[in-house]
Amino acid sequence: MKIVAVVLSGGAGTRLWPASRQAHPKPFMRLGESSLLLQAVQRGHACGSDDVVIVTNQEHVHLTRTELKQASPSIRVHYVLEPVGRNTAPAIALAAMHCDKTYGPDTVMVVLPADHLIPDNEAFVANALEAAALAREKNLVVFGIGPTSPETAFGYIEVEHVSRKSQPILKFVEKPDLATAQSYLATGRFYWNSGMFCFTARSILDALSQHSPETASSARRVFDHASSNGDATHFDNALFGTMPDISIDYAVMERARNTWVVPARFGWSDVGSWPAVADAHPADSVGNTFATDVVALDTTGSHVQVESHGTKVVAMVGVKDLVVVDTPDALLVAHKASAQNVKRVVDILKSRGHASTHLPASVHRPWGTYATLKEEEGYKVKRITVSPGGSLSLQYHHHRSEHWVVVQGSARVQIGEREFLTEPGQSRYIPKGEKHRLTNVGSDELVLIEVQCGSYLGEDDIVRLADCYGRV
Amino acid sequence: MKIVAVVLSGGAGTRLWPASRQAHPKPFMRLGESSLLLQAVQRGHACGSDDVVIVTNQEHVHLTRTELKQASPSIRVHYVLEPVGRNTAPAIALAAMHCDKTYGPDTVMVVLPADHLIPDNEAFVANALEAAALAREKNLVVFGIGPTSPETAFGYIEVEHVSRKSQPILKFVEKPDLATAQSYLATGRFYWNSGMFCFTARSILDALSQHSPETASSARRVFDHASSNGDATHFDNALFGTMPDISIDYAVMERARNTWVVPARFGWSDVGSWPAVADAHPADSVGNTFATDVVALDTTGSHVQVESHGTKVVAMVGVKDLVVVDTPDALLVAHKASAQNVKRVVDILKSRGHASTHLPASVHRPWGTYATLKEEEGYKVKRITVSPGGSLSLQYHHHRSEHWVVVQGSARVQIGEREFLTEPGQSRYIPKGEKHRLTNVGSDELVLIEVQCGSYLGEDDIVRLADCYGRV
Structure with a gap:
């Protein structure tokens, strides 16, 4: 039985601002030992899945790659890269098509949101294997959480009687108001819908075709026009936008008859606020x-x-x-x-265009990070880090000169046609309009202080001539 | 009638941390248009005093001078510089001796704490002139505030009946507990003691001799050994420490019989918290x-x-x-x-030695300011400003090199025996152990970013060879 973890890394987590931001959303928040994302990947791996499929926005692929450098080396990650967010049904459909094609239709998909906290992996794995067994019997399985309060932020799952055993689902219900949630709790017939699922690729694709044919057919068209690039699947932007914005609950689970709930016997939080x-x-x-x-x-x-x-x-x-x-x-x-x-x-x-909703204080780039330490009329001071082997694009600026003072590590600095090795305590000057490039040639992280001077200091004053990360 | 404002600039304002800090205390806090200190000086000036005596810690003299550059040009400031804080009786005694000697014994002193807020100067002046008239009749006058709540942070002044007219004081009482304060309010016989006073130099010196002879004689000894340096009086550290730590209320006002209260007919706050x-x-x-x-x-x-x-x-x-x-x-x-x-x-x-109790985020120096933007192992980034004409000491460091990038204004940078004009966008490098000096040669503020690199980056790694401000 082939198991593949599918990690849905889409949540914005605006309720966790200012730690969570559009360019550094909730899955990247560190909680406990590591980020929620890394924990989700390791959790999937613990279920026996060496292959992990991550569905995420293409904007976050570099940040995700950096984060997953810390994952177990036996994990093979495949990236399904969304040009825009399109809710869970399209995401799961595309992941299922990838699994179907790559690992076969009977692959058991364990679908895990990247922004949940489950401290006990062992307890989770026991539950997941139970779910996987049910999934092999062609069921669509959801993990249910025994409710401890009348939450209005979750959907609910109705069964005959809440127990510690798996059972068929009678009904899915959407997020209730408080009074309804209280009445649900009183009946002893409801679980919270965790948003974690388990099914075979074939089962979910069949269910999509049956219950949400529009999603199934548009996703098929998007998938058939996808391009693969090593470990990543890219989609056509325009085609992608034709898929409906619909959740897997609404598209399939509420309508299907072969749905089962596996009650979670592990601690769980959606870290919602x-x-x-x-x-x-x-x-x-x-x-x-x-x-x-x-x-x-x-x-x-x-x-x-x-x-x-x-x-x-x-x-x-x-x-x-x-x-x-x-x-x-x-x-x-x-x-x-x-x-x-x-x-x-x-x-x-x-609505005010405030940067704090989008960019984190420390901005991640494929080569490392930068943080603005100070900005005033005419100048900006940044702290820049470059990972070992990392290299910024060969570039120039129309409106600013730059001073680079290396404070840690070893840099190769190209200015015009010349190259300079630059070590801690040394600096380089890049005149306005001069092409330049920064590369970390050491084995440690490179840290430098950049002082930009000029009349315009926007991030968009950058002309890229060459780039290792395909950004020209 | 010669009136001289005496501004007591001693309050630490620890209740206003983290805005108020030991090296940037409460009088320097901006509230409204300007700092409380500048407002106090202007208030004294408005009473008809072109001469203002400021009693302050010698540690704050540069900061005070910088702050008072914005004061009316017709104000002549004299600085009475305390090596350590010694409460109000010694401070007033020394100020009175200075007034006695410089302006004559009949000089009317209007004593103003530097950290009070009185938004309406005109109303204050009317009150102060009333107090000055009483002071000329050899009275010791205190400004009383009509109490609006049972404050326990103030001393109280008892009179026959609180009214809007000046009257003799029956009794001074120390800060009460809440129940006592409540009973005071109920009687209608009490003012708050504002800590603002008015008397002639002769009256207060006589009263000190009579009621606190130890304060009077030790202050006289300190004053007789003082050295004058232009607009500042400096004292011998050891002698200064022999004066008792005692308030003017306790040393004189509580014991004297010729005390009057002038009820404040102006808005007042001690900005206590x-x-x-x-x-x-x-x-x-x-x-x-x-x-x-x-x-x-x-x-x-x-x-x-x-x-x-x-x-x-x-x-x-x-x-x-x-x-x-x-x-x-x-x-x-x-x-x-x-x-x-x-x-x-x-x-x-x-007790933990945390810097935030002492140094402000932006540290004032006689030549300007500096703020640390970032500090990590091996390096520190500062933003440095130098006032027009300002010059740092000629200095060198044992343990660090420095990069200076000018981002505003014009600098003359001496490195070793050479000098370089340095303009925005240009930088200079100062090797470890090399003597150097920075001077603002422009008419605007000079702003530069300094990147220090080295194994030790403490402020004490500075060897001064020459200094315009007498700090060698």
Whole structure:
């Protein structure tokens, strides 16, 4: 029985702003030992899947590759790259077509969102194998979570009686209002829909054809026009946009008859908002979860995390049940009871075009990262890191000169037709209009401070002449 | 009648951390148009005093001079520089001796703490002239504030009946507990003691001799051994330390019989803690006072201010009556009701040796300022500003090299025996151990980015060979 983990890495996680941003979304958030994404990949691997299919936005492929350098070396990752987000039905359809074609129609797909937290992999694997056995019997399986509160953020699954055993599903129901959720809990007949599934490629493709033929046929057209590039499948942008924006629950699960629920016997969180992040941290005796240096007086039930350019202390005085998340360009102070409204903050900032909704304080590039330390009229100071072997594109700028001071590692700096080895404490000057290139030729990370001077300092003043990452 | 304003610039303002710090204390905090210190000097000037005496710690003289460049040009400032803080009685004694000697014994001194907020100068002046008339009649006058709440942070002044007219004082009482303060308010016989005084130099010196002869004689000894250096009086450190640490209230006012109160007919705040700072800002319809870019949802009665290296947005969600003060190296989140406890935070951080209690994010020097943008193993990045005509000392470092990139203004850079004019977009390299000097030769502020590289980057690795500000 071939098992393949399919990791859906699409969630934006706007409720987790300012840590989660469009260019550095929730799956990349570190919670515990590693990012949620890496944990999801390792979880899939633990089910016996050496092949992992990741469906993600093509914008995030470099960041994902960087993140997965830390994954077990026996894992083979295949990237299914979406030009735009199109909900779970198209994503699962394309992943299923890839599995069908590559590993055969009877491949058991374990579908895992990349932004869930499941601390106990062993318990998960036991459940997953149970689900896989049901999937081989042509069932469409969903993992159900025993509800502990009348959540309105989840869909629900109705069965005869909630128990610890797998059973056929009577009905899927959409996210309820609070009163309905409370009534569901009272009946003892409902699970939360976890969004984790298990089925064979053939079963889900058959079900899609039967219950959502439009999704099935448009996805087939998109897949048939895909181009493969090593470990990645790319799609045609225009064709991709013709697929309906529809969830797998609505497209298939609510309509199919061969659906089963496997009740989760593992701890699970969808890390949907800041209180859930707090719950995932060890708390002190008064319920505080501090992921940073905090001086707390008369403070209880509060969560604090900081991401800053230097060492920063936080003082909390006489407060209760707050979430404080600090980054260099945005600070959130929210009451836990209002944490869902962080999404509205992001909407407001987006409408203003505020960069903090899109770019993280440290921006990832295929070659490394950059962070802006200071920007004022006429100049900008960045800290740039380049991974070993990494190389920025050969480029020039119309409107700015640049000074590079290497502070760690070894750089080869090309300026015009000349090349210079540049070591810590040494600097290079790149005049406006001069072509240049930066390469890490050492075995450690290269760190340099860049001072840009000029009348215009936008990221778009960059003319690429050559690039290792296909960005010319 | 010669009037001289005496500004006592000694308050640490630890309750206003992290905006107020030992090297950048409360008088330098900007509230409204300018710093509290500048406002106090202008207030004294408005009373008809062209001569202003500032008693302050010698550590703050450069910062004070820089701040007072914005004062009315007709003001002549004299600096009485304390090597250590020694409470108000010694400070007033030394200021009185200076006034006695320089302007004559009948000089009327208007004593103003540098960290109070009085928005209406005109109303203040009318009161001050009334106080000056009483002072000429050999009275010791204190400004009393009509109490609006049972404050426990102030001393109280008892009279026959609180009214809008000046009257003799029956009794000074020390800071009461809450119950006592409440009973004071109920009687209608008490003012708050504002800490602002008015008397002639002769009256207060006589009163000191009579009621606190030890203070008078030790201050006389300190003053007789003082050295004058242009507009500043310096004292012998060891002698200075022999003066008692005693307030003018305790040393004189509580014991003297010729004390009068002038009731303040002006708005007044001692800006004692963050809620007082909030009160000094215009509030929106739900009581928020935002001194920065804030997105607020369901948030009331809260104060937010930010001091950062770039533009930073703050989101407040579902909170009430909070104070949020953000700086690059420290963030405070406090409930207004607990704002007095910020002092305890500072005590805790001091005991840990945390820099945020001492140095501000932007450190003032006689030649300008510096701020650390980033510090990691092996390097440090600073933003340095130099005022027009300003010049750093001729210096060298044992353990670090430096790169200077000029981003605004014009610099003359001496390296070894050579000098280089350096303009925006140009850089200079100073090898480890090489003597160097930076001078602003333009008419605008000079701004440069410094990248230090080396194994040790402490501020104490500086060997000064020559200095315009007497720091060799």
